[in-house]
Amino acid sequence: MNQERTILTGVLQDDFQKLEAMFERTFDFTYRNFEINFSYDAVIVFLDGLVNMDRLDSNIISPLLQFKGTLCLEAAFPQELENAIFSAALNKCVTLQEVASGILDGNTVLLIDGFKQALIISEKTWEQRSVEEPATEAVVYGPREGFIENLHMNTSLIRRRLRTTQLKMESMTIGALSKTEIVITYLDGIADPGVVEEVRTRLNRIQIDAIEESSYIQEFIEDNPYSVFPQVLQTERPDRVVGNLLEGRIGIFCDNTPFVLIVPITFYQLMNATEDYYERFLLASAIRCLRYLFLGIALLFPSIYIAVTTYHQELLPTNLLFSVAAARESVPFPVFVAALLMEISFEALREAGIRLPRPVGGAVSIVGALVIGQAAVQAGIVGAPLVIVVSITGIASFMFPSYSLTGAIRLLRFPMMFLAAVLGLYGILLGIFFIVIHLTRLRSFGVPYLSPIAPFTLTELKDVMVRAPWWAMSERPHDTAKKNTSRFKKWLRPQSPNRKN
Structure with missing residues (x-):
């Protein structure tokens, strides 16, 4: 047979x-x-x-x-x-x-x-949870719908928002044992056909026994799998997927998971939240600037504290220097070791809060941080200023809309602390130099990771560090929507009514 x-x-x-x-x-x-x-x-x-x-x-x-x-x-x-x-x-x-x-x-x-x-x-049916607000991307304004683990329900949420025959959805199966259904979705006439074909090629190359979650696919299709920075955007919000499709990007749906992959992406997309497009542009721009400020704090604050207290005490005001010196008088460890202990403890508490059941997870992480920090100061293991630095750094790391970017910043924080302990502020500058070089060389399906700043395109800066009003963003990003860059007519800017004195 x-x-x-x-x-x-x-x-x-x-x-x-x-x-x-x-x-x-x-x-x-x-x-x-x-x-x-x-x-x-x-x-x-x-x-x-x-x-x-x-x-x-x-x-x-x-x-x-x-x-x-x-x-x-x-x-x-x-x-x-x-x-x-x-x-x-x-x-x-x-x-x-x-x-x-x-x-x-x-x-x-x-x-x-x-x-x-x-x-x-076809008379199939199985139990599934209802469409509800996504847990990882909660917003104040905007739709409350989130993807679920049913592929066809997820694609229908996109169909409801884009009622056009230009919306294409191509199905394929990956996994020798799981036979997981994958759907590639894009807007024909807007998405770059070359990028669409590249997505098909990379997905067809995947030979694996089972696909349990979309993250499996992410590691197979990234341009640089050894980079700590994500080159694929994960989201469970239908409105975010639709917004990216309208800019010429491609969505990858995977059965049995609520997370959809979006390619290609840039670094600035990871810093932008869905809610930015529902707030008025002035408030949205201010919040974005705040995120970039806290990006620097999350990455560099412990390193700057180590460098200044170890090598560059003259940069501190006299009163603050005396306060820091008094707090460190009874501490037996160098600043780097104490900061490393506190950062590792904070990361452990964060992970414990995630893994524990919801009713107690948040309480354990918050109470644990307070109790351990206070006990460490009273025992003379660390100084109070260091506890403040680590706490502010932890708060700053929660500012990013993308959890994968949060993980990259958390990981890079430790080598930056080591460079600060060895070379002071020169080490921090050296670390920033290497990070920037890495980011400028990074690509996501051929699109520069720091586009439109590197390479620089003046006309596309309206939705990067700040958000321009909707009537000013008449063009789509040229890197992803080369065939159709026009969103709407440029004369839609509102005009003030003529008033008679």
């Missing part, structure tokens, strides 16, 4: 035995034998828990038992039976492998003695 492609023989007993052998030791493999018009032996096969039993009884079994027509034995499946079954999706197959694949997808398969085709009937 050919293991790659086993053709149905039309002998029901033989075909069913082969199918039963494929699902050996599978407790949820369910079937029912019956006769059609008391003349034709038939069997329906499905997996218990993946099929809607009420619809199975009313739409498939009942019409087949009531069928009174005469069937002509031939290779093709009889059209009369197809018309008798109440189902929107019917597909024919001729191999056992196709039958097994249909069953594993949650469908019901009908086999009839004498016919060399099987009928795959």
Whole structure:
């Protein structure tokens, strides 16, 4: 028997035995034998828990038992039976492998003695959580909908927002064992066809036994997998996906996960929140500037404290210098060691708060930080100024909309502290120099990571560090929407009414 492609023989007993052998030791493999018009032996096969039993009884079994027509034995499946079954999706197959694949997808398969085709009937169903507000990207203004673990529900959330035939959704399957369904979505006529083809190529290259989450795909398709900076944006907000599709980017949906991947991206996208586009542009711009300020604090504040207190005490005001010196008088460790201990402790408390059950996780992380910090100061292990520095740094790291960028900054903070301990402020400048060089060389599907600042494009700075008003952003980013860069007509700027004195 050919293991790659086993053709149905039309002998029901033989075909069913082969199918039963494929699902050996599978407790949820369910079937029912019956006769059609008391003349034709038939069997329906499905997996218990993946099929809607009420619809199975009313739409498939009942019409087949009531069928009174005469069937002509031939290779093709009889059209009369197809018309008798109440189902929107019917597909024919001729191999056992196709039958097994249909069953594993949650469908019901009908086999009839004498016919060399099987009928795959879509009556699948399974439990899923309802559409609710995403936990990782909460906003004050904007839609409260978030993606769930059902792929088709997620794509429908995009269809509701973009009611155009330009919205393309291409399906593929990845995973030899999981056979996870992947959907590539983009706007035809806006997205760069070359980037779309590159996304297809990179996804088709993935050869793995199973895909459990979209992060599996992310590591396979990044331009530079060894960089700490993410080159793929993850989101569970439909409105954020739609906003990026309108700018010529491409979304990658993965079944069984609420997180959608967006490519290509730039560094500034990771710093921009969805809510920036719902607030008035002045407030949104001020909040963005605040984020970039706290980006520097999250990355450099402990390093600057180490460098100044170790090598550059003359930079501190006299009163502050005396205060820091008094706090460090009884501390037995160098500043670098004390800062390292506090940072590691804070990161451990953060992770503990995430892993613990929700009712106690937040309390443990907050109370733990307060208790440990106060106890460390009283025991003379660290000084009070260092506790303040570590606390402000921890708060700053929560300012970023992208959790993956937060992880990159947290990771880079430690080598920056080491450089500060060895070379002082010169070490910090050296670390910043290497980070900037790395970022300028980084690409996301060919798009420069620091675009439009490096390379510099003056006309595209309206949505980077600050956000211009909507009527001023008439063009899409040229790096991602080369074919269609115009959003709307440029004369939409509001005009003040003429007033008579």
